[in-house]
Amino acid sequence: MRAGRKSVALVAGAAVVVGLAGCSAGGSADGKTQITWFKLTETAETANEAIAQIVSDFESENPDIDVVVEERAVDAHKDALRTTLGTSGAPDIFFSWAGPGLGGEFIEVGASLDLEKYYEEFGWADRFSEATLETVTQYGQYDGVPYTQRGEALFYNKDLFAKAGVDAVPTTYDELVAAAEKLKAAGITPIQFGGTVNWHVMRLLDSILETKCGSDGYQALVTHEASWADEECVTETFTEFEKWTSEYLNPGFISINNDESSALFYSGEAAMALEGDWFNQVIRDNGMDESTVGLMPFPTGTGRLYGFNENNYISSNSENPDAAAAFLDYLTSEDAQKTFIAAFGSQSVNVNVQAEGGSELDQAWTPIFENATGIYMNNDQNLSLAETTEYWRIQNLVATGELDPADAGSEFQKFLDQQ
Amino acid sequence: MSASTVPTAPRARRRPPASRGRARRFTHVGFVAALPFLAPALAAYIVFVVGPMIESVRLSFFEWSGFQGAPQEFVGLKNYVRIFTQDPVFWTALTNTVIWVVLSLVIPVALGLVMALALNRPLFGRNAFRSLFYIPGVLAPIAIANMWRWMYNPNFGVGVTLAEFFNAPWIADIQWLGDKNIALYSIFAAFVWQIAGTNMVLFLAGLQSVVPEHVEAAKLDGANAWQVFRNVTLPALRPVTVVVVVLTIINSIKVFDLIVGMTGGGPAQSTQVLALWSFTQSFGNHEYGMGNAIATVLLVITLIIVVPYMVWTARQEKNS
Numbered sequence: 173m174r175a176g177r178k179s180v181a182l183v184a185g186a187a188v189v190v191g192l193a194g195c196s197a198g199g200s201a202d203g204k205t206q207i208t209w210f211k212l213t214e215t216a217e218t219a220n221e222a223i224a225q226i227v228s229d230f231e232s233e234n235p236d237i238d239v240v241v242e243e244r245a246v247d248a249h250k251d252a253l254r255t256t257l258g259t260s261g262a263p264d265i266f267f268s269w270a271g272p273g274l275g276g277e278f279i280e281v282g283a284s285l286d287l288e289k290y291y292e293e294f295g296w297a298d299r300f301s302e303a304t305l306e307t308v309t310q311y312g313q314y315d316g317v318p319y320t321q322r323g324e325a326l327f328y329n330k331d332l333f334a335k336a337g338v339d340a341v342p343t344t345y346d347e348l349v350a351a352a353e354k355l356k357a358a359g360i361t362p363i364q365f366g367g368t369v370n371w372h373v374m375r376l377l378d379s380i381l382e383t384k385c386g387s388d389g390y391q392a393l394v395t396h397e398a399s400w401a402d403e404e405c406v407t408e409t410f411t412e413f414e415k416w417t418s419e420y421l422n423p424g425f426i427s428i429n430n431d432e433s434s435a436l437f438y439s440g441e442a443a444m445a446l447e448g449d450w451f452n453q454v455i456r457d458n459g460m461d462e463s464t465v466g467l468m469p470f471p472t473g474t475g476r477l478y479g480f481n482e483n484n485y486i487s488s489n490s491e492n493p494d495a496a497a498a499f500l501d502y503l504t505s506e507d508a509q510k511t512f513i514a515a516f517g518s519q520s521v522n523v524n525v526q527a528e529g530g531s532e533l534d535q536a537w538t539p540i541f542e543n544a545t546g547i548y549m550n551n552d553q554n555l556s557l558a559e560t561t562e563y564w565r566i567q568n569l570v571a572t573g574e575l576d577p578a579d580a581g582s583e584f585q586k587f588l589d590q591q
Numbered sequence: 592m593s594a595s596t597v598p599t600a601p602r603a604r605r606r607p608p609a610s611r612g613r614a615r616r617f618t619h620v621g622f623v624a625a626l627p628f629l630a631p632a633l634a635a636y637i638v639f640v641v642g643p644m645i646e647s648v649r650l651s652f653f654e655w656s657g658f659q660g661a662p663q664e665f666v667g668l669k670n671y672v673r674i675f676t677q678d679p680v681f682w683t684a685l686t687n688t689v690i691w692v693v694l695s696l697v698i699p700v701a702l703g704l705v706m707a708l709a710l711n712r713p714l715f716g717r718n719a720f721r722s723l724f725y726i727p728g729v730l731a732p733i734a735i736a737n738m739w740r741w742m743y744n745p746n747f748g749v750g751v752t753l754a755e756f757f758n759a760p761w762i763a764d765i766q767w768l769g770d771k772n773i774a775l776y777s778i779f780a781a782f783v784w785q786i787a788g789t790n791m792v793l794f795l796a797g798l799q800s801v802v803p804e805h806v807e808a809a810k811l812d813g814a815n816a817w818q819v820f821r822n823v824t825l826p827a828l829r830p831v832t833v834v835v836v837v838l839t840i841i842n843s844i845k846v847f848d849l850i851v852g853m854t855g856g857g858p859a860q861s862t863q864v865l866a867l868w869s870f871t872q873s874f875g876n877h878e879y880g881m882g883n884a885i886a887t888v889l890l891v892i893t894l895i896i897v898v899p900y901m902v903w904t905a906r907q908e909k910n911s
Contacts, residue, residue, distance in 0.1 A: 426769035566859075
């Protein structure tokens, strides 16, 4: 009996030890170095397949390294980072947005390893554009390796535009409003948004803010150098925003999410969608005839393109930073990037990889990026998390007619002043 | 009868000093004997319930981003001052929580009792009905949220079907989850659907303790149906009513998943409640101090409501 108990205890103890070893050693049973990569689950299934292919190719070339990919939806990914970074459960590599508001906090708490050594070793400084490198060096050291450079623009349904009598693609904000009016008169929903995920509708508000305040005004507001309460353009922005939400958006937008509202675009019920370059693949995956889809930048009049960057960071307590850096080197190599941008969007972070071939819609992004004079970033990346929560509350109050647009700026500034 | 029983009752309870000492020793010995059996559960309770509760209250006096290694700065009552005087959402969340608790004590409790009374009678298909009404109680709240969000969908939900059926387009225009004035009640409807069946089952169990002879005796004395219910059934249901009311208060004060799944607290934080706002401040905004201050307020409110009610019902029970 006693011997039996001892055996059970030994087996249980051994199991715990083996389990713990598996958790902490960063190596797999066959002696390979194992690195973990926390990333987002991509919207387009094709994009997920492309990542799997790149990982597989890397492992073939580096048989001593295993890459374990853990994918999560946006909010689950943020939660995973918050609860693991800085602990022994942190991944070797983690994806994050590059903006100071959304992503910067992880850097500030020391979760990211300074990669200066690897930038020199792999010559990364020459591989990436100045714009993407700025997102790496903005916190004072080399934090992260560029992953994507995203642009966002208006996708439009050519057939619905023709049906509504919109003969020319709008190039000014007034022309865009006129087109929306024509579409509405023709019984077509001008533009679709899903309001339960606040960031979707935020794109419209951000773009109108850039239109009404100009690029300098936009930057001054989001960096708190200007007061939201004092700038007349803020009131103009919220006034225009209220007009769009009350007249031109899909009815009931506030109670559906982005996937549900995007279905209105795929099915030809809504004429426009304000989406990023990833949407090309999403359109294809959802069976929409992309030859009926056109693309135009939101006509802000400033020349800047709406967009943001995403990077992959190596955890400061990674036990295998060399293997992690080797993987990131492969991920941003010319070979991998060709596979990557075929499924992920229009632009490669590797300056030596240009978008070639692809459909007419894919090619439409190239001049948009080339002609852009800069980037105005999504405000959930510019603002801190708490500020973003309040920005969305005010956005939705105006969108639902609960707050006078004239009071929106001062309401937001009141919150900023209390921070 | 009363003359003989009243004086004897206290005498029966009184013990001589030696006997009380023995009882204390027995109690002490009993506790020691029980300790090995209690210890694992007690340890788990202290580590996983009491510990985090104390830690949560402690953190409410600090400013902390929640990250491992990030500094925790003592700020005293600042977080409480902020939530009471500066937080633009806190009072909305508190009001919604109070509305939710009050409605929960009226609608699903009453509905559960009515369903239990109905299904306690000999009725064809009684068990099938009981199962049918109980099923929502075993579903995951997030699944219920998805089902109801689908029903409320403005593009293809039940409103559209009803509008076509009744030829009343205005029904399709109702924004069940998008209208600030009705969104909270739309979610509450799902809550009632979820919880009424569970209340029914508890009341059904309680109804088994109603002594049929008492009902018969009341009827023989000429009591009508209401009088039987008021004077016989309801007093017999008191213990189970305590359970239902306490569980309802606790469940409704900490309502979270249905709101996350249906509106996320929107539109414009109009369906926000304290439990979700505490979570949002901690995990969404990385304001752990604020989040824990809200959680502490929630804890205090729960204790203020639940403890006096339980003390009162215990006294009622003792007196009866």
